[in-house]
Amino acid sequence: MEQPIYLLLENGEWFEGKSFGAQPANSGISGEVVFTTAMTGYLETLTDPSYCGQIVVQTFPLIGNYGIIPEDFESSRPRLTAYVVKEWCRVPSNFRNEGDLDAFLKGKGIPGLYGIDTRALTRRLRDHGSMNGLLTLTPPPYSKETIQALRNTRPEPPVPLVTRREPERFGEGETHIVLWDFGAKQNLIRELVRRGCRVTAVPSFFTAEQILALHPQGVLLSNGPGDPADNTAVIQETARLFAAKIPMMGVCLGHQLMALSRGAQTEKLPFGHRGANQPVKDNETGRVSITSQNHGYTVRPDSLPDCASLRFLNCNDGTCEGIVYRDAPAFSVQFHPEACAGPHDTAYLFDDFLKLVHHSESEGFSCR
Numbered sequence: 018m019e020q021p022i023y024l025l026l027e028n029g030e031w032f033e034g035k036s037f038g039a040q041p042a043n044s045g046i047s048g049e050v051v052f053t054t055a056m057t058g059y060l061e062t063l064t065d066p067s068y069c070g071q072i073v074v075q076t077f078p079l080i081g082n083y084g085i086i087p088e089d090f091e092s093s094r095p096r097l098t099a100y101v102v103k104e105w106c107r108v109p110s111n112f113r114n115e116g117d118l119d120a121f122l123k124g125k126g127i128p129g130l131y132g133i134d135t136r137a138l139t140r141r142l143r144d145h146g147s148m149n150g151l152l153t154l155t156p157p158p159y160s161k162e163t164i165q166a167l168r169n170t171r172p173e174p175p176v177p178l179v180t181r182r183e184p185e186r187f188g189e190g191e192t193h194i195v196l197w198d199f200g201a202k203q204n205l206i207r208e209l210v211r212r213g214c215r216v217t218a219v220p221s222f223f224t225a226e227q228i229l230a231l232h233p234q235g236v237l238l239s240n241g242p243g244d245p246a247d248n249t250a251v252i253q254e255t256a257r258l259f260a261a262k263i264p265m266m267g268v269c270l271g272h273q274l275m276a277l278s279r280g281a282q283t284e285k286l287p288f289g290h291r292g293a294n295q296p297v298k299d300n301e302t303g304r305v306s307i308t309s310q311n312h313g314y315t316v317r318p319d320s321l322p323d324c325a326s327l328r329f330l331n332c333n334d335g336t337c338e339g340i341v342y343r344d345a346p347a348f349s350v351q352f353h354p355e356a357c358a359g360p361h362d363t364a365y366l367f368d369d370f371l372k373l374v375h376h377s378e379s380e381g382f383s384c385r
Contacts, residue, residue: 019035019036020035020036020040020154021033021034021035021036021154021156022034022035022036022041022128022130022152022153022154023152023153023154023155023156023157024050024072024101024130024133024138024150024151024152025045025150025151025153025157025159025163025164025167026050026141026148026149026150027148027149027150027164027167027168028145028148028164029159029164030141031157031159032130032133032134032137032138033133033156034101034130034131034132034133035130035131035132036128036129036130036154037105037118037119037122037129037130037131038100038118038119038121038122038123038127038128038129039122039123039125039126039127039128039129040128040154041099041128041152041153041154043154044153045151045152045153045154045155046098046099046128046151046152046153047072047098047149047150047151047152047167047170048070048071048072048097048098048099048149048150048172049070049071049072049147049148049149049150049172049313050071050072050074050101050138050142050147050148050149050150051068051071051072051073051074051142051147051288051289051291051313052073052074052075052076052135052138052139052142052143052288052291053073053074053075053076053291053292053311054076054077054291054292054293054294055075055077055291055292055293055294055309055358056077056293057293057358057359058293058309058357058358058359059075059080059081059118060085060086060089060090061089061090061091061202061204061357061358062075063095063097063100063121063127064090064091064092064093064094064095064096065091065092065096065202065240065311066091066092066096066179066200066201066202066240066241066242067200067202067240067241067242067269067270067311067312068095068096068097068242068311069096069097069175069178069179069200069242069243070096070097070098070172070175070242070243071097071098071242072097072098072099072100072101072150072152073097073099073100073101074101074102074135074138074139074142075100075101075102075103075135076135076136076139076292078102078103078104078135079103079104079105079106080102080103080104080105080106080118081102081105081106081107081109081117081118081119082106082109082110083109083110083111083113083114084109084110084111084113084114084115084116084117084118085109085114085115085116085117085118085120085121086111086113086114086115087115088113089357089358090203091202091203091204091357092179092200092201092202092203094125095122095125095127096175096178096179096200096242097127098127098152099127099128099129099130099152100122100127100128100129100130101129101130101131101133101135101138102129102130102131102135103131103132103133103134103135104131104132105118105119105129105131106118107119128152130152142288143288146287146288147287147288147289147313149167149168149170150167151163151167172243174243174244174247174248175200175241175242175243176199176200176221176241176242176243176247176248176251176270177221177222179199179200179241179242180198180199180200180220180221180222180241181198181218181219181220182220183220184217184218184219184220184223184231185217185218186215186216186217186218187206187209187210187215187216187217187218188206188209188210188213188214188215188216189215190210190212190213190214190215191213191215192212192213192214192215192234192235192371192374192375193214193215193216193217193231193232193233193234194209194214194215194216194217194233194234194235194236194237194374195216195217195218195219195228195231195233195235195236195237196209196216196217196218196219196236196237196239197219197221197223197228197236197237197238197239197271198218198219198220198221198239198241199221199238199239199240199241199248199251199270199271199274200239200240200241200242200270201218201239201240201241202239202240202353202355204355204356204357205237205239205240205268205355206218207355208354208355208364208367209237209367212367212368212371214371217231217233219231221241221248221251222250223254224254224257225254225255225257225258225261226257228254228258229258229261229263233263234264234374234375234378235263235264235265235266235370235371235373235374236258236263236264236265236266237265237266237267237268237271237370238255238265238266238267238268238270238271238272238274238275238349239268239269239270239271240268240269240270240271240311240353241269241270241271242270243270244283244285244314245270245273245274245277245283245314246277246283248274251274252274252277252278253278255274255275255277255278256278256279259275259278259279259342259345259347262345262346262377263346264346264347264370264373264374264377265345265346265347265348265349266347266348266349266366266367266370266373267347267348267349267350268349268350268353268354268355269310269311269312269350269351269352269353270312271349272316272339272340272349272350272351273312273314273315273316273351275340275342275347275349276316276321276325276337276340276349279321279322279324279325279342280320280322281316281317281320281321281322281325282316282317282320283314283315283316283317284314284315284317285313285314286312286313286314286315286336288313289311289312289313289314290310290311290312290331290336290351291310291311291312292309292310293307293308293309293356293358293359293360294307295307295308295309295310295331295333295352296308296331296332296333297329297330297331297332297338297339297352297363298329298330298332299328299329299339300327300328300329300330301328305332306360306362306363307360307362308338308352308353308354308356308360308362308363309352309353309356309359309360310351310352310353311353312351315336315337315351316337316340316351317337318336318337321337321340324342324343324344324345325340325341325342325343326340326341326342326343327339327340328340328341328348329350329351329352331351336351337351338350338351338352339351339352346373346374346376346377348369348370348373350363350366354366354367355367
């Protein structure tokens with residue numbers, strides 16, 4: 018008989034489902050409960066370091082149908098706390114498949130819950146905002162003390178947990194790009210190498226001086242988890258890179274850190290943007306692209322400095338999706354142009370970044 022398991026939310030509501038994957042500890046396992054709306058790409062979701070410390074709910078009802086394909090992973094192992102689905106596929110089918118979802122989660126120590134009404138759970142999170150949750154084998158009722166403790170739970174800053182520990186090199190191209198890793202997805206590296214770059218990925222704790230000592234032609238600030246404002250040392254070092262006038266591109270957390278380094282402010286969204294169907298408008302061209310996103314914070318447009326222009330806007334809620342800096346060869350985007358399994362509408366931004374790198378090299382930087 019399958020083991021019952023419960024998801025308790027900080028508002029006292031709970032959902033009963035069935036356990037798969039690894040068993041949680043006797044005390045349960047907690048994290049911020051968030052939902053993602055992507056219909057494909059569950060492997061990339063599972064291995065995206067930006068989900069560090071979170072209990073991830075898939076809104077698409079059937080997960081695991083094409084199995085486990087390691088070459089599609091975005092990092093070496095999952096960083097999420099737990100995984101919630103309506104139904105997991107027990108007999109996956111794909112010519113690249115190397116296993117099933119249940120065995121994968123067991124092997125990585127990630128507890129899972131299935132068999133609940135994920136639509137009802139998603140509606141709670143949409144209407145009331147993301148909440149802390151506890152995945153537990155202990156059945157209800159739950160005491161006021163347990164619920165209050167869950168409500169008061171605050172995770173440690175996650176970037177130091179997910180960054181690499183030492184520099185790594187990828188590719189043999191002539192253009193040298195430093196990837197500043199705050200929890201980087203592997204496809205950022207793949208996209209650069211595909212375009213003829215030699216990539217040096219460095220840890221989040223590297224200083225601007227250490228990065229510049231590598232003599233890069235450009236720096237890409239990666240995605241990553243958590244509240245951007247927690248990364249005070251990185252914000253200070255980013256300001257030094259701006260002062261050095263080296264070409265820069267920021268993605269997701271990297272976008273937020275660049276803005277904070279120039280005096281802008283960030284704020285938490287009610288339930289974030291997570292999924293592969295976020296429409297974004299380019300204010301320069303009027304073009305709307307469908308993008309993949311995974312973030313819970315946003316840059317406040319009204320806090321941008323005079324040197325920054327708001328280039329991209331979210332068509333659903335009007336939040337900031339991209340910034341161009343006029344006093345430095347730099348731009349950033351909140352969404353993921355490297356998205357796998359897609360969409361690929363904005364992959365051209367890597368080409369724009371490399372054009373910026375080569376233009377700065379050949380002509381020197383000048384204000385636009």
